[in-house]
Amino acid sequence: MGRKRTLRIRINPRKPERGSIRRAARIIMDGGIVGFPTETVYGLGANALDAKAVGKIFTAKDRPFDDPLIVHVCRMGQVYGLVKKVTLDAKVLMEKFWPGALTIILEKSPLVPQVTTAGLSSVAIRMPSHKIARMLIEEAKVPIAAPSANTFGKPSPTNAQHVLDDLDGKIDCVIDGGDASIGVESTVIDMTGTVPVVLRPGGISVEEISKAIGKVRVHHAVGKNAGKRNAEKLKKFTAKSPGMKYRHYAPRAEVILVEGRPARVMEKIGKLVKENRSKKIGLLLADSEKNAIPGLELMHGDVMVEYLGGGAQNAAKNLFRSLRKFDTEKVGLVIAQGIAEKGMGLAVMNRLRRAAGRVVRV
Numbered sequence: 001m002g003r004k005r006t007l008r009i010r011i012n013p014r015k016p017e018r019g020s021i022r023r024a025a026r027i028i029m030d031g032g033i034v035g036f037p038t039e040t041v042y043g044l045g046a047n048a049l050d051a052k053a054v055g056k057i058f059t060a061k062d063r064p065f066d067d068p069l070i071v072h073v074c075r076m077g078q079v080y081g082l083v084k085k086v087t088l089d090a091k092v093l094m095e096k097f098w099p100g101a102l103t104i105i106l107e108k109s110p111l112v113p114q115v116t117t118a119g120l121s122s123v124a125i126r127m128p129s130h131k132i133a134r135m136l137i138e139e140a141k142v143p144i145a146a147p148s149a150n151t152f153g154k155p156s157p158t159n160a161q162h163v164l165d166d167l168d169g170k171i172d173c174v175i176d177g178g179d180a181s182i183g184v185e186s187t188v189i190d191m192t193g194t195v196p197v198v199l200r201p202g203g204i205s206v207e208e209i210s211k212a213i214g215k216v217r218v219h220h221a222v223g224k225n226a227g228k229r230n231a232e233k234l235k236k237f238t239a240k241s242p243g244m245k246y247r248h249y250a251p252r253a254e255v256i257l258v259e260g261r262p263a264r265v266m267e268k269i270g271k272l273v274k275e276n277r278s279k280k281i282g283l284l285l286a287d288s289e290k291n292a293i294p295g296l297e298l299m300h301g302d303v304m305v306e307y308l309g310g311g312a313q314n315a316a317k318n319l320f321r322s323l324r325k326f327d328t329e330k331v332g333l334v335i336a337q338g339i340a341e342k343g344m345g346l347a348v349m350n351r352l353r354r355a356a357g358r359v360v361r362v
């Protein structure tokens with residue numbers, strides 16, 4: 001595929017200008033691919049019903065064709081055309097969490113091309129809340145298939161510059177609408193079985209979902225197993241969600257995740273820094289806990305520290321940006337501090353586990 005000029009359209013996310021959005025929508029209607037902001041992360045969109053246009057997304061991202069996309073809608077009426085049936089519990093979830101950071105999987109209708117769902121009989125659907133995303137879908141007059149707008153395997157983009165860093169010259173257009181407010185992707189829930197299963201934790205917590213519909217299962221590949229890359233074990237975990245079998249969210253640097261009791265974690269991080277002094281190190285810490293790392297200020301060598309800002313929501317908002325910064329600064333080793341897996345903490349830890357080559361428990 002030849003390189004193209006990627007058009008950058010700046011739009012105020014609070015008061016989107018319809019005329020500018022129409023320009024991007026026109027590109028989608030003409031079979032092109034467009035990066036756009038959502039409240040979770042930036043997406044790379046194409047007409048979900050146009051197999052050829054959807055194919056371009058996979059090529060631009062270097063994404064394997066067995067990893068299905070999420071179809072984005074702007075009103076309930078669009079959902080009925082895409083699925084066989086909206087189940088009762090799915091309806092409850094849509095009413096409670098849409099528009100928002102929840103992706104719901106249902107049996108697909110024949111209208112959705114195979115390439116969009118990677119040959120699966122189900123389709124993932126989300127109604128985003130971001131004003132620009134909503135207006136773009138409205139103006140394109142079709143549902144928009146969109147994965148995160150990063151090169152496959154990299155941390156997801158939370159602003160337009162991240163999108164261009166990965167995809168400049170490979171996509172037709174990017175809408176620059178500022179920073180994504182949530183910072184991690186949507187929660188993906190499979191509603192095709194007898195018990196709902198969370199396949200990916202994200203912007204809506206499992207606790208909130210249980211409150212709305214009662215019993216939900218969290219897929220085994222989500223928690224402690226998220227870092228495993230043993231092919232045989234993974235096969236049984238990932239039959240349901242192909243995306244889970246790939247290493248993901250990873251900066252170029254090696255990542256070591258340290259989890260356990262806070263004091264011991266800090267002590268271990270201090271040790272790892274000392275042992276790896278020959279490398280440029282990036283520390284990813286939950287809060288301003290630098291001083292809690294024994295002797296850090298006395299250490300020689302190159303240490304870059306990124307704080308996530310305390311609390312699961314700040315961690316989610318800043319995680320991908322910090323991982324990308326380590327790349328820009330050519331860090332050779334990232335050492336990350338684990339956080340509690342409550343609320344959005346589950347999504348943050350899932351991303352960290354999947355980015356990490358090594359998880360150390362102390």
Ligand code: TXA
Nearest residue numbers: 040042043068069122123124147148185186241242243
């Ligand atoms: O917040 C988000 O969800 C962002 C924004 C742009 O909406 N999108 C996003 O898409 O993160 P993507 O493609 O990066 O992740 C979608 C995940 C993948 O892990 C994929 O395997 C899974 O959803 N998925 C999609 N359709 C599925 C299906 N029919 N069955 C099981 N898993 C599915």
Ligand code: MG
Nearest residue numbers: 147148149156
């Ligand atoms: Mg992605």
